[in-house]
Amino acid sequence: MRRTLVVAWAFVLLLSGPVWAGKRAFTIEDLYRIKNVADPQISPDGKQIAFVVTEYNLREGKSNSDLWLMNADGTHLRQLTHSEAADWYPRWSPDGKTILFLSTRKDGAQIWLLPVEGGEPRQLTKMSTGVSDPVWSPDGKWIAFSSSVFPECGADDSCNRAIQEKMNDGPIQAHLADELLYRHWDFWKDGKVVHTFVVEVESGNVRDLTPGPFDAPAFSLEGGRGYVFSPDGKEICFVSNHDRDQALSTNKDLWVVPVTGGDPVNITDDNEAYDADPLYSPDGRYIAYRMQKVPGYESDRFRLAVYDRKTGTKRVLTEAFDNWVVDFRWSPDSKSIYFLGEVRGHVPLYRVDVATGKTNLVVDDKTIDAFEVAPDGKWIAYVRRSVAEPREIYRVTVAGTGRKRLTEFNKPIEEEVDIRPAEEMWVKGADGDSIHVFVVKPHGFDPSKKYPLILNVHGGPQSQWADAFRGDWQVYPGAGYIVAFPNPHGSTGYGQRFTESISGDWGGKVMEDIMKVTDALAALPWVDEERMGAMGWSWGGYAMMWLEGHTDRFKCLAAMMGVYDLRSMYGATEELWFPEWDMKGTPWTSDLYEKFSPSNYVVNFKTPCLVITGELDFRVPYTQSLQFFTALQRRGVPSRLIVFKNDGHWPNFVKSMPLYYAAHLDWFSRWLGGGGSPWPIEKMVRNMAW
Structure with missing residues (x-):
């Protein structure tokens, strides 16, 4: 018997007829027609915005990025580069006459310089190891960048090239390690470390500012600032972790070193947790940065702090803000800092007063991915999206008024295709806490009908589903499915206590939440409770493997990149601080590895399941x-x-994810009866689908 549940709904819809009227259903091919608009950079005089647009070719499995330029009000839009190679990461020179950018048009990823008033770009660097994250010095004479090099070589590129060529081309092909963290994310370190370099713009001469055996800047999956020049151009602040056991340490520190070279000084040595993403105040007095307080816990709350360069003291500005600070920028007068935060399924923009710590909301525009403050301090350019809106560039005053859309790269597809919006519901979960759920209804939705449903559990597990355009939120509704995205215990955006609750409890509150959300969804009149499936990626994949052994509620499951056996996972993953924190020890000191391993419940497996993973x-x-x-x-x-x-x-995204989406449609169609893949999966694997 269907249980009666009290569910609170918040509908952000429809004033006059369905939004899909006259539009066709969203498909996988439509996803690859969407142009990705990103990285807005305001010119020093505040009159222009440079940015990047990436286009995709689904059938060739290719993408290409180019630089674009427009006036600050969105007028006079023009394409700056037209290379078949990728051009990205535009950064204005301090005098506004040149835009540096990264390009793969020759010698791999290198720095190129483009005159704004016209002319061909010139290549500045020729590092065989490639270049990342270039930053102008305030006087425009130097550019800092990072590159992965052999520490014994440093800036000697002929040395780096010789070693790499021998390793690539010699008869012995092997990896060597004498300590942990010998591989990271999807690459083997093979004796290399990341160093920060400076290149002289006039001569092209390169110097290594961070020689030695440590990554400087430290690895950051989310990107972020690894180094930055002081306003007077005399020093660089960079991020590095010099702890001995790198695989066990979430510590990162801020170091300062003269641009002319010398011994770096650790200015955050008193904190054994995360200190990173430095940014000097325009007046040079402070270095703002993100920090955590709990060593070994990668999901501790990210706070915004400032280091006073005159006194050497540090102060947290956002202690009263009980969610994660994501990114930030100084106001031109150095009196306040603008920052993004993860809050209840949104990523709004806030401003904090440096003197008082008072925080105010500037604008909540669903999901803001990036922003820049204008030089005059009066307005902000930002990239935003929502479930029903792909990324575009907008602007708003610093008071949060005068919101204006500046780009319309995706307007044609928005007018042609039904890009479905999200509705929101709240369900009472474990401990009586309210669980936030996004629901996307299918194209042509008719409330008198019943539809198959897919529950999608996010990874992390300390992260959040946000009101943001994503393929999973559109491809499946376009094929006739309802999709639901819950933020259960462990999610970010609902206070740090809520985030912390999942550690040591992977099979507890969060799984109770998932099942209560399932009950609430099944009780909706337009959900067919006999045709419910679930999917998840990373920790969400783990959740699918756990549900496989603990419930037969779902007609099918799909597990991507999931954790199946926690003991063997511990022995093969790279960042050991994560399982040691979340499982409260090692496999030989904590019984949680056994308690929460899906591999211990194989005898209960019965639900059809799609399994997807990657060799790297x-x-x-x-x-x-x-x-x-x-x-x-x-x-x-x-x-x-x-x-x-x-x-x-x-x-x-363009080579492999089309198969990912198609395989899910094929699987869900087989077991739930909704729309299927537009191409045979076997032919896609053989590259014969089109």
Whole structure:
């Protein structure tokens, strides 16, 4: 019997007829027609904005990025580069006459310089090891950048090239390690470290500012600032972790070093947790940065702090803000800092007063991915999206008024295709806490009908589903499915206590939340409770493997890059601080590895399951999925395995993700009865689908 649940709904819809009227359903091919608009950079005089637009070719599995330029009000839009190679990461010179950018048009990723008033770009660097994250010095004479090099070589590129060529071309092909963290994310370190360099713009001469055996800047999956010049151009602040046991340490520190070279000084040595993403105040008095307080816990609350360069003291500005600070920028007068935060499924923009710590909301525009403050301090350019709106560039005053859309690269597809919006519901979960759920209804939705439903559990697990455009939120509704995205215990955006609650409790409150959300969804009149499936990626993949052994509520499951056996996962993953914190120890000191391993519940496996993984996934090694698939097959459970040969934890968007979406549609159609894949999966794997 269907249980009666009290569910609170918040509808952000429809004033006059369905939004899909006259539009057709969204497809996988439409996803690859969407142009990605990103990285807005305001010119020093505040009159222009440079940015990047990426286009995709689904059938060729290719993408290309180019630089664009427009006036600050969105007028006089023009394309700056037209190369068949990728051009990205535009940065204005301090005098506004030149835009540096990264390009693969020659010698791999290198720095190129483009005159704004016209002319051909010139190549500045020729590092065989490639270049990342270039930053202008305030006087425009130097550019800092990072590159992965052999420490004994440093800036000697001929040395780096010789070693790499021998390793690539010699008869012996092997990896060597004498300590942990020998591989990271999707690459083997092979004796290399990341260093910060400066290149002289006039001569092209390169110097290594951070020689030695440590990554400087330290690895950051989310990007962020690894180094920055002081306003007077005399020093650089960079991020590095010099702890001995790198695989066990979440510590990062801020170091300062003269641009002319010298011994770096650690200015955050008193904190054994995360200190990173430095940014000097325009007046030079402070260095703002993000920090955590709990060593070894990667999901501690990210706070915004300032270091006073005159006194050497540090102060947290956002202690009263009980969610994660994501990114930030100074106001031109150095009196306040603008920052993004993850809050209840949104990513709004805030401003904090440096003197008082008072925080105010500037604008909540669903999901803001990036922003820049204008030089006059009066307005802000930002990239935003929502479930029904792909990324575009907008502007708003610093008071949060006068919101204006500046770009319309995706307007044609928005007018042609039904890009579905999200509705929101709240369900009472474990401990009586309210669980936030986004629901996307299918194209042509009719409330008198019943539809198959897909519940999608996010990874992390300390992250949040946000009101943001994503493929999963559109491809499946376009094929006739309802999709639901819950933020259960462990999610960010609902206070740090809520985030912390999942550590040491992977099979507890969060799984109770998932099942209560399932009950609430099944009770909706337009959900067919006999045709409900679930899917998840990373920790969400773990959740699918756990549900496989604990419920038969779902007609099918799909587990991507999931954790199956926690003991063997510990022995093969790279960042050991994560399992040691969340499982409260090692496999030989904590029984949670056994308690919460899906591998211990194989006898209960019965739900058909799709399994997807990538051979280069060093975070959740692909052998976890192989073990899971083996168990499913030996138990006689209908199952399918897809292994991406050249991908890690995040498969390539244009080469591999089309198969990901199609395989899910094929699987859900088989077991839930909704729309299926537009192409045979076997032909896609053989590159014969089109």
